[in-house]
Amino acid sequence: MVRLACTLFTNFAKYGNPTPDSSLGISWPEYDDKEYYADISETLTIGQKLDAECMVFWKSVYDDAGLQFV
Secondary structure (H helix, E strand, C coil), X not given: CHHHXXXXXXXXXXXXXXXXXXXXXXXXXXXXXXXXXXXXXXXXXXXXXXXXXXXXXXXXXXXXHCCCCC
């Protein structure tokens, strides 16, 4: 996991992209309105909308309090 994380950070610093080629077997998409993220563990997996259920809960708390959720 440490080696993978170092590779991703080094690639990002050098190329502006953590997965600039197919050497890691996956492409980490840019964060956009689809809210992609990468789970870095023994392997690299791409997910979408991390903790979406938690965000819905906290947004409802803010809405109930009449506050803007940023």
